[in-house]
Amino acid sequence: MSEYELLETKGRFTYHLKLYLTVLVIVIICELIGIIKIPVGPGNVILLPMLFAVVIGLLITPGVLGKVISGLRKIISSDEVELAGPLVMLSLLPLGVKYGTLVGPAVEKIAKAGPAFILQELGNLGTIALALPIALLLGLKREAVGASVSICREPTLGVIGERYGLNSPEGTGTLGTYMTGTVLGTIFFGLLGGLAPITGLHPYALAMSCGIGSASMMTAGSASLAASVPAMKDTILAYAATSNLLTGITGMYSVIFLALPSTNWLYKKLQPILQKEKQVTAETE
């Protein structure tokens, strides 16, 4: 169903009502729990209400707890799950406005840090350096290229889909990273954001790196980072939002012109070395 059909309230009123009331209950529970902060060295494990919200939301779907508890399926069925899709995009808008009001007053500060903003976009290629060798060591073939080319949000799906097709091994790899990000990304970055100051990297640098091209993952990462280093909260959120906007603009071109060629190049170099070794050890075993 299209967004137009899903959002139609005529004849679909009960789906809307059930979904909104469920989300209201989730919001109330999560806000009552509040922010949980567990210090770990200079960083923190930060558990924000949004993190509880995504976990509870996921748990009550028909594929998870709904499988076991039949009553739950009466409230949240596949109809409500489908309707929740466009609701994510729409409920993101107030957050978008909030980000704008954080970046606006900081424009001069951001302009000064311009070179860092632009160059750190190249740091996104770090995915290849770290993930490609790991993928090869795990024995993946061309899936490795699709999986490690970038964080694989929608623009990358488009590029890989067009170049190789999403049914190809490369496409399988890209879809793997995409789906892992969709389901587990906010939880992962929510934990990483709070803990990252342990590395000794400056919170401003970490803030820029939260802008990975997904609004929800960036929000989870930067909000946890801000809760971990509250004195720098406003600048952290403004930097993260700006960096995310930049990644949104540059992301697709970076995949086409930089990430994909360098992943393929590195694959050619590393594949014979890393996977030959693996075959030898497999034989000697």
Next chain:
Amino acid sequence: MAELASESKGRLVVNQFKAILISCILILIGQQIGFGISIIKAIPGMLIVLVICMVAIIIKDFTPKLKFPAFAWASMIALLLTMPFVPTSKFMLEYTKSVNFLGTTTPILAFAGIAIGSQVDRLKQLSWKLVVVAFAVFLGTFFGSAIVAEIVLKIQGLI
């Protein structure tokens, strides 16, 4: 998606408005509980947020070829209105202050959690190897950017 007729487009905007309005109400209730912000006092700020959201969604609905997400439009409009040398800045910041940043995030992630429920079965079918690689990708992109930013900000003397 096929191009909607203008009448359907109007209907879509109305339904989008209802959904955003409900999101705003959820935020008001949530931030009253989580941050003790009075619902009544936050209403004027929330109305400003709602208007910007609607402008953003209308721009997006009527410029489908641009492929610029409504989220980015909403940020851009709010950004322009709150820059220090713009006359609306003081007024905007004064009112939107009562809309809590974290408060806006909880309903989104509740919807997102429910929406990704449809993907769980597909994730289960996925090889564990691809999940491990995905985590390496997350760490790689995060620390890759952080290290470059750290170096450049140090050279610039900003940290």
